[in-house]
Amino acid sequence: MTETTEQQVTAAQSAALRLANVDAAERDAALSAIADAIRDNSDAILAANEEDVAAAEEMLAEGEYTQALVDRLKLDEGKLESIAEMVESVAEQDDPLGETLAARELDEDLELYKVAVPIGVVGTIFESRPDALVQIAALALKSGNAVILKGGSEASESNRVLYETIVEATGDLPVGWATLIEAHEEVDALLEMDDKVDLVMPRGSSEFVSYIQDNTQIPVLGHTEGVCHVYVDEAADLEMAGDVAFDAKVQYPAVCNAVETLLVNDAVADEFLPEMVARYREAGVTLRGDAATRDVVDVDPATDDDWETEYGDLELSIKVVDDVYEAVDHANTFGSKHTESIVTEDADTAETFMTGIDAASVFHNASTRFADGYRYGLGAEVGISTGKIHARGPVGLEGLTTYKYYLEGDGQLVATYAGDDALPFTHREFDGEWRPGHLSDE
Amino acid sequence: MTETTEQQVTAAQSAALRLANVDAAERDAALSAIADAIRDNSDAILAANEEDVAAAEEMLAEGEYTQALVDRLKLDEGKLESIAEMVESVAEQDDPLGETLAARELDEDLELYKVAVPIGVVGTIFESRPDALVQIAALALKSGNAVILKGGSEASESNRVLYETIVEATGDLPVGWATLIEAHEEVDALLEMDDKVDLVMPRGSSEFVSYIQDNTQIPVLGHTEGVCHVYVDEAADLEMAGDVAFDAKVQYPAVCNAVETLLVNDAVADEFLPEMVARYREAGVTLRGDAATRDVVDVDPATDDDWETEYGDLELSIKVVDDVYEAVDHANTFGSKHTESIVTEDADTAETFMTGIDAASVFHNASTRFADGYRYGLGAEVGISTGKIHARGPVGLEGLTTYKYYLEGDGQLVATYAGDDALPFTHREFDGEWRPGHLSDE
Numbered sequence: 001m002t003e004t005t006e007q008q009v010t011a012a013q014s015a016a017l018r019l020a021n022v023d024a025a026e027r028d029a030a031l032s033a034i035a036d037a038i039r040d041n042s043d044a045i046l047a048a049n050e051e052d053v054a055a056a057e058e059m060l061a062e063g064e065y066t067q068a069l070v071d072r073l074k075l076d077e078g079k080l081e082s083i084a085e086m087v088e089s090v091a092e093q094d095d096p097l098g099e100t101l102a103a104r105e106l107d108e109d110l111e112l113y114k115v116a117v118p119i120g121v122v123g124t125i126f127e128s129r130p131d132a133l134v135q136i137a138a139l140a141l142k143s144g145n146a147v148i149l150k151g152g153s154e155a156s157e158s159n160r161v162l163y164e165t166i167v168e169a170t171g172d173l174p175v176g177w178a179t180l181i182e183a184h185e186e187v188d189a190l191l192e193m194d195d196k197v198d199l200v201m202p203r204g205s206s207e208f209v210s211y212i213q214d215n216t217q218i219p220v221l222g223h224t225e226g227v228c229h230v231y232v233d234e235a236a237d238l239e240m241a242g243d244v245a246f247d248a249k250v251q252y253p254a255v256c257n258a259v260e261t262l263l264v265n266d267a268v269a270d271e272f273l274p275e276m277v278a279r280y281r282e283a284g285v286t287l288r289g290d291a292a293t294r295d296v297v298d299v300d301p302a303t304d305d306d307w308e309t310e311y312g313d314l315e316l317s318i319k320v321v322d323d324v325y326e327a328v329d330h331a332n333t334f335g336s337k338h339t340e341s342i343v344t345e346d347a348d349t350a351e352t353f354m355t356g357i358d359a360a361s362v363f364h365n366a367s368t369r370f371a372d373g374y375r376y377g378l379g380a381e382v383g384i385s386t387g388k389i390h391a392r393g394p395v396g397l398e399g400l401t402t403y404k405y406y407l408e409g410d411g412q413l414v415a416t417y418a419g420d421d422a423l424p425f426t427h428r429e430f431d432g433e434w435r436p437g438h439l440s441d442e
Numbered sequence: 443m444t445e446t447t448e449q450q451v452t453a454a455q456s457a458a459l460r461l462a463n464v465d466a467a468e469r470d471a472a473l474s475a476i477a478d479a480i481r482d483n484s485d486a487i488l489a490a491n492e493e494d495v496a497a498a499e500e501m502l503a504e505g506e507y508t509q510a511l512v513d514r515l516k517l518d519e520g521k522l523e524s525i526a527e528m529v530e531s532v533a534e535q536d537d538p539l540g541e542t543l544a545a546r547e548l549d550e551d552l553e554l555y556k557v558a559v560p561i562g563v564v565g566t567i568f569e570s571r572p573d574a575l576v577q578i579a580a581l582a583l584k585s586g587n588a589v590i591l592k593g594g595s596e597a598s599e600s601n602r603v604l605y606e607t608i609v610e611a612t613g614d615l616p617v618g619w620a621t622l623i624e625a626h627e628e629v630d631a632l633l634e635m636d637d638k639v640d641l642v643m644p645r646g647s648s649e650f651v652s653y654i655q656d657n658t659q660i661p662v663l664g665h666t667e668g669v670c671h672v673y674v675d676e677a678a679d680l681e682m683a684g685d686v687a688f689d690a691k692v693q694y695p696a697v698c699n700a701v702e703t704l705l706v707n708d709a710v711a712d713e714f715l716p717e718m719v720a721r722y723r724e725a726g727v728t729l730r731g732d733a734a735t736r737d738v739v740d741v742d743p744a745t746d747d748d749w750e751t752e753y754g755d756l757e758l759s760i761k762v763v764d765d766v767y768e769a770v771d772h773a774n775t776f777g778s779k780h781t782e783s784i785v786t787e788d789a790d791t792a793e794t795f796m797t798g799i800d801a802a803s804v805f806h807n808a809s810t811r812f813a814d815g816y817r818y819g820l821g822a823e824v825g826i827s828t829g830k831i832h833a834r835g836p837v838g839l840e841g842l843t844t845y846k847y848y849l850e851g852d853g854q855l856v857a858t859y860a861g862d863d864a865l866p867f868t869h870r871e872f873d874g875e876w877r878p879g880h881l882s883d884e
Binding site for chain 2: 016017020021104106110112119120198199213214217219237240243244246247251252332343344346347348350351354355356358359360361362363364365366367369370371375376377387388389390392393394402403404405406407408409410411412413414415417418425427436437438439
């Protein structure tokens with residue numbers, strides 16, 4: 001490719017302006033075409049993937065890669081079919097664009113509409129699974145955004161063929177709506193272009209997301225860490241508490257919404273902890289605890305480092321707290337504002353915990369593992385945000401939209417509404433969809 | 443003050459957690475108390491303000507300050523009363539917090555609520571008008587946010603007394619909910635604290651806002667520039683076009699929503715421009731034009747610099763374009779994504795312009811000067827955003843909120859909804875307000 005990254009991103013910017021006005025039917029048809037092309041092109045995709053896998057297996061033999069990475073990288077006919085179906089399911093989602101979010105009459109024949117529109121150019125940097133490229137491209141297209149795609153180098157052959165398949169299948173869309181970049185220098189160049197790129201969505205380790213945040217002026221949507229807590233209150237149903245605490249750690253420990261620290265009210269520690277610890281041990285969980293925990297059960301000591309560690313594995317720290325306030329304070333101090341859960345039968349205590357916690361998701365009597373776009377019913381998940389600005393928690397397609405104000409008038413001047421003889425505004429909300437020029441029709 | 447900025451911001455963070463749970467009645471009562479205290483303390487406030495004004499007048503004599511700055515700085519009994527009334531009007535706004543934005547049943551007795559909550563700690567850096575401090579503090583309090591206030595050094599005496607008045611009047615609120623910082627080094631320290639400060643709102647020149655954006659990892663809400671356009675289409679009512687173009691420039695040229703470049707369709711340039719130029723000249727507007735404009739009217743030549751300049755004064759550049767597409771392209775290339783307006787009687791052309799323009803506000807047959815939170819009916823205006831993330835265009839109190847997901851269950855585990863025997867989710871939207879623990883009441 002002889003184009004510079006700047007030329008590519010400038011082309012993406014032009015494409016974004018045109019893509020914003022491609023209607024839902026055409027975007028959905030393009031998504032169907034992508035799904036079909038992935039099926040039709042499966043031989044070439046799988047051949048490219050074999051090259052990636054062979055290279056990764058060499059790295060595995062040299063101890064550079066893990067077996068898990070090689071497994072995630074590997075495609076087969078079944079996985080390709082799932083990818084094609086995922087693209088079709090994105091097409092089936094409600095159109096996130098064009099909705100009139102508010103309509104307000106400012107004065108007679110002066111009508112303001114707030115309408116959902118795409119953000120523009122979204123830069124994405126993601127991990128080694130080749131299905132990530134297709135998923136991100138599909139979500140961007142559905143929401144009318146031009147997208148810059150940078151995948152992991154382990155998947156470069158697969159990504160290139162998948163990208164070419166997508167571009168060829170969407171020849172009717174504005175050229176440049178999807179752009180693959182491959183070199184690290186191109187990422188650095190991308191991160192500099194805060195005048196052309198509207199949002200960056202990194203996926204990967206928390207170190208990686210932090211690195212991106214520290215190296216760009218572009219707004220970043222992502223989550224850095226998931227240090228989640230389950231608090232077992234003195235008024236908990238202890239059988240429920242045991243099940244929730246077990247599910248939150250053991251059901252899938254590698255993910256960001258798994259629990260990392262169990263907080264137990266002092267009043268129930270003696271009754272709750274021995275059985276819980278036995279159950280965790282049986283599942284292979286390594287446990288550490290503070291002094292009060294170790295008075296009740298025999299576990300290794302926890303240090304201050306433990307409280308802020310995302311183990312991402314079958315490891316857990318335990319702390320005994322005096323009351324719900326200490327639990328809230330601990331979670332707010334050491335948590336990552338991702339997901340926190342209380343188990344209690346006392347509604348007032350639940351309210352104290354839920355309103356006191358500063359996190360994207362706060363649960364009452366449910367496992368932290370529910371914090372997920374699919375489980376929340378958001379449809380396709382764009383990502384999870386631990387930031388508070390724009391989108392928080394699991395983010396659906398809505399997170400890839402912004403809004404635009406359209407004002408329809410018939411020649412109104414601000415001078416009429418200013419000064420001593422100022423006309424008042426009516427500021428009346430009404431139900432209505434923006435229809436350009438409808439005032440002149442009447 | 444012996445506290446470091448970090449200690450102050452840490453205190454603000456604690457205050458924010460508590461302030462988030464202060465109910466609307468208490469926040470509104472605190473706002474009333476602020477209004478009363480400003481009235482009661484007017485002698486001390488005006489005395490401090492006299493010191494600022496005297497110092498500013500010395501700088502004026504030395505040619506360092508403008509008369510306009512001195513005028514903006516100056517308070518009197520009448521202005522103080524307006525400030526007190528402004529605080530009362532903020533109290534009268536609808537509560538931006540606690541609203542259930544969405545409620546969804548995930549399964550029986552498993553209910554997800556998306557609820558509006560404060561952002562947390564907001565850092566604000568603003569210009570010399572002392573009423574800015576009071577307005578920003580009032581908006582932050584109304585929306586439950588702790589606020590760090592840094593005003594212009596010209597207003598330091600006024601700001602200090604106003605700040606003390608506010609803090610004394612709100613002794614029942616969590617200590618540290620409002621913090622005044624005064625030194626430039628404190629601003630630099632604040633901008634470093636991206637782990638403690640959730641949002642920065644700078645007000646001031648576009649250079650100043652850009653400086654802040656370039657020097658912090660904290661999300662910034664602000665507007666850098668207002669390079670706005672009015673496009674006079676070939677299908678325009680030319681009398682309306684003349685009035686709109688005149689209002690957009692002359693009614694108040696110093697503000698960001700004033701027009702800077704007039705785009706005129708080639709087909710109407712001969713008819714429209716001579717009269718328009720005469721009208722502008724009569725109002726003292728300095729004009730520049732491209733070659734095609736200068737074929738019709740005698741104005742100075744415009745350079746490429748003119749197209750991207752926010753004059754903020756009685757100056758205007760004029761360009762003749764072939765069609766609406768060239769108008770859209772020019773505005774998207776040189777505009778600042780703030781506000782653009784088309785004057786036309788043709789609905790299709792209006793649609794092409796309005797959907798093709800990438801700006802926060804796009805108007806049809808109305809002056810660009812309508813782009814303003816008050817005129818839009820947003821109530822109190824927090825600021826205007828030219829960014830696309832979180833809030834766009836004029837921003838009301840809603841821009842100082844985010845949301846939190848509350849999940850109410852009765853012990854649900856993700857294991858139940860995963861694997862071969864996975865239960866399905868119901869994902870049914872319903873009308874309802876979050877009420878903690880209501881499932882256990884039933």
